[in-house]
Amino acid sequence: MKALHKLVEERVKPNFTGEGKLKRFWVVFDALETFLFTPGHTTAKGVHVRDGIDLKRTMFLVILAMVPALLFGTWNIGHQYYLSLGDITAADPWNAMLFDKLIVGAIKVVPLIVVSYATGLGIEFVIAGMNGHAINEGFLVSGMLIPLIMPVDVPLWMVAVATAFAVLIAKEVFGGTGMNILNVALTARAFLFFAYPKQMSGEIWIHDVMASKAGGVLADGYTGATALGHLANTVGQPVQGEVSNGVMAMFADGGLFSLMNCFIGTIPGSVAETSALAALIGAAILIWTGIGSWRIISSFIVGGLVMGVIFNQLGLNAYMTIGPVHQIVMGGFMFGAVFMATDPVSAAQTNTGKWIYGFLGGFFSIMIRVFNPAYPEGVMMAILFMNVMAPTIDHYVIEANVRRREKRLTAAVA
């Protein structure tokens, strides 16, 4: 590898330094060079040895933790597609057409990922170049999260607009990676939700379902709505009414949205949010490596369960009667708990604060989704809300520490 390094140093680098032709693109070169080679920088002051961990490895491990969700999501896009065409039945998800499903999925997912990274990294490169900063690794994770929480049939230009909005308004105006208040990926999703409400509702969860319907090839009774979309219809209806009973049948054992199907994730939904199992595998990786906060993930889940139990006790509509465990394996709850709430920059930073932050995040997720059917994705709203509240939570935790110190002083003086 010495030869490669020599080549980069002697042949490539001079173009980007001093009077080189490409000196305006120095940040790009720097980003790529430090990607290939951890620089030979040595410690200058303070400690003389440093831990091996750096931001690149940290971010890489987060992406690694997302891979199960990504792979499952890719498969599920194809699975839902063939289901919508009636080519397969929901009863036997695993055997038929594995490669066809993955190919259909990849056709949808790969462009989403490419657009997200190209837009986001493009903006980061330009801004870093303008400011003369090094390019931070933060967007490597955000750029992967954005496609994973998009509806399957979202137009690519919308993804580009949303990514640009999120990177500029949620992150760069605050000073870049590490300085943002809101989670970047969720900001992209929220932007689409509020800017294009018409396009973001309806039948965009399944690949090509509109075309199939128009062409008359849609399977009988197939709607393509998500679990939360169906449940929203029960709000305002009597618990045992016709509508409610019809919806609840889908959530009983053997129905499309049975507890097991929701847990495994063979249901319609955003690209990679449907599988609670894949999210939990990701959680295991994040918690084991210590990169994701186990405090946030566990308290988030507990918060959702507690709200679920409270709703069960109230039982005012059919939505509330869904079991708490069933509640938290539906929609984006698990994916949000593992990959969104744990974003260390926008979450609470004190250990006590993390417990409170996670619990309230989970609690509000379920509350918003049930109370306000216009916002089926309560998780997104709840986490963004808690992002805003996190500094306040930390403030009170730290003030308690300050007061402890002041009390000690008063005791010492007395």
Next chain:
Amino acid sequence: MPASVKIRKGLDIRLKGHVQGAPHVLPSADRFSIHPTDFHCLVPRMAAKAGTEVKAGEVIFTDKKHPEIKFVSGVSGTVQEPVRGEKRRIMRVDVLPDGGGAVEHASLDPTNPDGAAVRAALLERGYWPMLRQRPFDVMPAPDSAPRDIFVSGFDTAPLAPSAAMVLEGRMDGFRAGLAFLNALLDGGRKVQLGVRTGDTTFDKVTEADITAFSGPHPAGNVGVQIHQVCPLNKGEVVWTIGMQDVANIGDGLMSGRYVGQRTVALTGSRSQPALLQTNIGTPLAHIIKDRVLTDGTRVISGNVLTGTVRGEEGGLGFHDQQVTCIPEGNEPLFFLTKGWLGPGFDKFSASRAFPTWLMPKGKEYDLNTNNNGEERAFVVSGQYDAVFPFDIYPVQLIKSIMVGDIDRMEKLGIYEVAPEDFALCEYVCTSKIAVQDIVRNGLNQMIEEFA
């Protein structure tokens, strides 16, 4: 039974190159070097011009702000022209020995010492610079009245020598030193001594209140011990002093001659480890001679977390009892093999992102000085807290320093800390932030505010 405290947060960095065995007496060096830069905020004023002949224990320079504080030569010889840095700041003063005699002072009796006499002797005879105070981690003022004096009886820093090694044969001097220091405390208080749980070195010591500590580094840091035994409040002052310097004060005040003995552990993977008995002011070149592969080696006075690099010309750090030699890591690392995406069997990491946790507990690592990444903004949270055994929020304190908010620093506990307490935070930092430098900066801001 002494009170005992278990420290849970922290990290022992397992390096190669431990020292073992009995001390070996190093022949006297051809130079005595003292660095005024070892004392924060000190502005030295030369008392002996270049070319002057001084005896051992005679003043070379004083503190400009407090002329009562004297810095003495450890040897008899000729004072050299000071080595100056930027803005003519004095970086080092050398004395070339001539084998002459020493200044003789009256000897003091440790059985019933008088506080005022001990204070005068410490100032006059050059022992005062051995003291450090909290807050601010600087030398105490000559009229400073400490609430307590803390001594750490063990060093948990990577590759540090044990108390038994550095105090070998010096227990009488150590106990006398404690007795002298006790005379400086009001109300019959005793020096607070922190010892390693299970260490028998200090069993006979009755001149101090002893607390036993167990747990990983930084359990041996005096700041952690202060925080656990009796935390420092605003307006209070405590002194700290190294265990070898307690013995130096004991031996020195009893005999009437200056004693600046230092048992130094030469450690690290690039050295042949050795325990060397020498004196304060010995040049590093003399200590590492024939024992270190100097090519591509960083010679650190002190340990890898808090030590300083001063070139082989420089003298041993005034407070240091260790020299560490590790390889420089100035080679670029290809990302898949040795770099950020490599397996990393040779990296010692507090996080499980590297296979350190898979390795046997006894495995020792040959770490080099590579930064292992570039500096970034704070991203990861909770990382510092895991290695910082104080009831203080480290990141928030550091951020208050970065924005220069004096009031906030005070509220978040800056009086209790010294840069060394943050050394592990700096080690584990994913974003490679220079934490100790920031803390030193914050302490300097506080000093200016109170000046």
